[in-house]
Amino acid sequence: MSEKKATRVAYGEALVELGKDNDKIVVLDADLASATMTNMFRKAFPDRHFEVGIAEANLVTIANGMSTMGLIPFASTFAVFAGRCFEQIRNSVCYPHNNVKLAFTHAGLTVGEDGGSHQAIEDVALMRVLPGMTVICPADANETLKAVKAAVEIDGPVYLRLARLPTAVFEDMPFTVGKGHVMREGKDGVIFTYGTMVEVSLDAAKLLSEKGMEVAVINMATIKPLDEDIINTYAAKCSKVFTVEEHNVIGGLGDAVGSVLAGKGTFVFKKIGVEDRFGQSGKPMDVLREYGLCADQVAEQILAAK
Amino acid sequence: MTIQQLEATCKQVRRDIINMTADAGSGHPGGSLSATEILVALYFEKMNVDPQNPKAPQRDRLVMSKGHATPGLYAVLGRRGFFSPDLFPTFRQIHSPLQGHPDMKKCPGVDASTGSLGQGASIAAGMALGAKHMGNLCHVYALLGDGECQEGLIWEASMAATHYKLDNLTFILDHNGLQIDGSNSEVMCLGDIHAKFEAFGFRVIAVDDGNDITKVLDALNQPAAEGKPTCIICRTVKGKGISFMENQSGWHGKAPNNEQREQALKELEA
Numbered sequence: 001m002s003e004k005k006a007t008r009v010a011y012g013e014a015l016v017e018l019g020k021d022n023d024k025i026v027v028l029d030a031d032l033a034s035a036t037m038t039n040m041f042r043k044a045f046p047d048r049h050f051e052v053g054i055a056e057a058n059l060v061t062i063a064n065g066m067s068t069m070g071l072i073p074f075a076s077t078f079a080v081f082a083g084r085c086f087e088q089i090r091n092s093v094c095y096p097h098n099n100v101k102l103a104f105t106h107a108g109l110t111v112g113e114d115g116g117s118h119q120a121i122e123d124v125a126l127m128r129v130l131p132g133m134t135v136i137c138p139a140d141a142n143e144t145l146k147a148v149k150a151a152v153e154i155d156g157p158v159y160l161r162l163a164r165l166p167t168a169v170f171e172d173m174p175f176t177v178g179k180g181h182v183m184r185e186g187k188d189g190v191i192f193t194y195g196t197m198v199e200v201s202l203d204a205a206k207l208l209s210e211k212g213m214e215v216a217v218i219n220m221a222t223i224k225p226l227d228e229d230i231i232n233t234y235a236a237k238c239s240k241v242f243t244v245e246e247h248n249v250i251g252g253l254g255d256a257v258g259s260v261l262a263g264k265g266t267f268v269f270k271k272i273g274v275e276d277r278f279g280q281s282g283k284p285m286d287v288l289r290e291y292g293l294c295a296d297q298v299a300e301q302i303l304a305a306k
Numbered sequence: 307m308t309i310q311q312l313e314a315t316c317k318q319v320r321r322d323i324i325n326m327t328a329d330a331g332s333g334h335p336g337g338s339l340s341a342t343e344i345l346v347a348l349y350f351e352k353m354n355v356d357p358q359n360p361k362a363p364q365r366d367r368l369v370m371s372k373g374h375a376t377p378g379l380y381a382v383l384g385r386r387g388f389f390s391p392d393l394f395p396t397f398r399q400i401h402s403p404l405q406g407h408p409d410m411k412k413c414p415g416v417d418a419s420t421g422s423l424g425q426g427a428s429i430a431a432g433m434a435l436g437a438k439h440m441g442n443l444c445h446v447y448a449l450l451g452d453g454e455c456q457e458g459l460i461w462e463a464s465m466a467a468t469h470y471k472l473d474n475l476t477f478i479l480d481h482n483g484l485q486i487d488g489s490n491s492e493v494m495c496l497g498d499i500h501a502k503f504e505a506f507g508f509r510v511i512a513v514d515d516g517n518d519i520t521k522v523l524d525a526l527n528q529p530a531a532e533g534k535p536t537c538i539i540c541r542t543v544k545g546k547g548i549s550f551m552e553n554q555s556g557w558h559g560k561a562p563n564n565e566q567r568e569q570a571l572k573e574l575e576a
Contacts (some may be wrong), residue, residue: 027388058431062463068429132475
C-alpha cells in the first residue's frame with residue numbers, strides 16, 4: 001500500500017490527464033476550485049475552466065446549458081450543496097438526461113473540523129432517486145481516475161462522490177460502472193461498502209478474521225446502477241449481510257441492498273452508517289469514532305449482529 | 307414575411323392556443339397569448355432555424371424559461387413546420403411529444419427542457435457561454451416571465467451573463483404584470499425591473515407594447531451591444547386578444563370550456 005491520497009486530489013489529477021486528449025471537457029466551480037482540486041485543471045487549461053461564483057444552482061444550470069452545446073462539463077462543489085441545487089439537477093439535468101457530470105467533494109463525516117453543516121450525509125440518497133442518474137463513489141485514487149474516465153464515456157448525468165480525507169491507495173483494481181468488486185473473500189458474512197469505508201471495512205474484516213469470522217468485503221463503487229447479481233450471490237453464500245457507509249443509514253447503499261434482498265430469504269441484515277443524525281466538528285477520525293465508523297467499532301457491530 | 311402576414315400568423319397562433327388548451331382541458335392560455343408576438347417574431351423572422359434540421363449546431367436557440375407557455379410555443383413551432391399541427395390535439399395527452407412543459411428530448415424544435423421557473427435563464431447563459439467557447443456564432447434567446455424574476459436564479463444567471471460578456475445572449479421579458487396569485491406588485495413587487503437589469507450590466511431595451519409585432523421586431527433587430535447581454539422588456543397584456551381573458555390572472559393556468567372557446571375563436575376571426 002502506497003502513501004494515502006484523497007479522492008478529490010485524484011479527481012483533480014484525472015481531469016488534467018483526460019483534458020489533454022479531450023477538448024470537450026470543461027470544468028465549472030463555485031468558488032471552491034482550490035478545495036475541489038479542479039485548480040489543477042484551471043492551471044493546465046485556463047480557457048476551459050469557468051467560475052460561476054458562489055452560486056451552486058447557477059453552477060448546475062450553466063453547466064447544463066454548456067452540455068447542450070456539445071461540451072462535457074464537470075461541475076464541482078461540496079457534496080453538502082447537492083441539496084441546494086437538487087432541483088436544478090432534477091429538472092434541468094436529469095429530466096432531459098443531459099450530459100452533465102457532478103463531481104462533488106467533501107462528502108461525509110470525514111470533512112471533520114468544518115462540522116455538521118458541511119458534512120453531507122444525504123447526498124447519495126438525493127442522487128440515487130433521480131431517474132437516469134449514475135452514482136459513483138470511488139474507494140481510492142486509482143479508482144477515481146477510472147471513475148472519471150467512465151463518467152466522460154457515459155452519455156448522461158453522473159454524480160461522483162469524493163472525499164476530502166486522504167485514504168489508502170489499494171493495489172490496482174478493475175472498475176466497471178455497475179459492477180461490484182470483491183476486495184476480500186469470506187464465507188461467514190459479507191460487507192457491501194464504498195468510498196472511504198472500503199478501507200475501514202477491510203480493516204474490520206481483518207479484526208474479525210482474528211476472531212474466527214471470515215467476512216467478504218465488496219467495493220460497491222457504483223451505487224447506481226446497482227450490481228444486484230453480486231449482492232444476491234454473496235448474500236446467498238454468506239447469509240449475514242452488512243452495509244457500511246459514511247452516509248445516513250436512511251436512503252444510502254444500505255437501503256439499496258435491503259431492497260434487492262427483500263423477500264429473497266432469511267438473512268442477518270444490518271446497515272452500518274450514520275444513524276439518522278447530523279455530524280459535528282472534530283478531527284476526522286474522532287468524528288468517525290463518535291459515529292461508530294472506525295474499524296474496531298464496525299467489527300464489534302458485525303460480531304454482535306444476530 | 308410582411309407585417310400583415312406576421313399579424314395573420316399571430317392570429318392563427320392565438321386560435322391554436324385556444325383550441326389546444328380547450329382540447330386538453332388544461333394548460334396556460336394567459337401567458338401564451340401575451341407572448342404570441344414575441345414568439346412569432348423570433349421564429350418567423352429573427353431566429354436562424356431550419357425546421358427540417360432542428361438540431362443544426364449553428365442554429366439560434368430559444369430557451370422557454372417561462373416553460374408553462376407551451377401552447378404558444380407549440381403553436382409557433384407547429385406553424386413554422388417543426389412538426390405537424392395535426393399534433394396539437396395531443397397536447398398534454400399520454401405519449402404526446404407536446405408535454406405540459408417543454409421537453410427537448412421529445413419535441414422537435416424545443417432547445418431546452420424547462421418549466422421550473424428561473425432555470426431557463428441560467429441554461430441560456432450556459433448555452434451562450436458554451437457557444438462563445440466553441441466559436442459557435444449562434445444567438446441564444448430566453449423568454450422570461452415577470453413573476454419568474456422573483457426567482458434568485460434569474461439574478462445569478464444575470465450576474466454570470468455580464469461577467470462573461472455574453473453579447474450573444476438576449477433575455478426577453480414578457481412583462482404582463484400578472485402571476486398566479488395576483489399582480490406582480492401584490493405578490494412580490496419587482497420594483498424598477500428596467501433599472502435592475504441595467505444594474506446587473508445588461509443593455510436594456512424597453513418595448514412599450516410587446517403585442518405590437520413591429521415594435522418587437524424593431525427591438526430584436528437592434529445590433530448586439532458589444533460585450534453586454536441584452537434584456538428586452540416587453541410590456542404585454544396577459545390573455546391578449548380574448549376580451550374575457552385580458553388582464554385576468556385567473557386565466558394563467560385555466561383552459562376555456564367549449565362555450566368560451568367558441569366565443570374566443572369568434573373574437574379572433576374579426
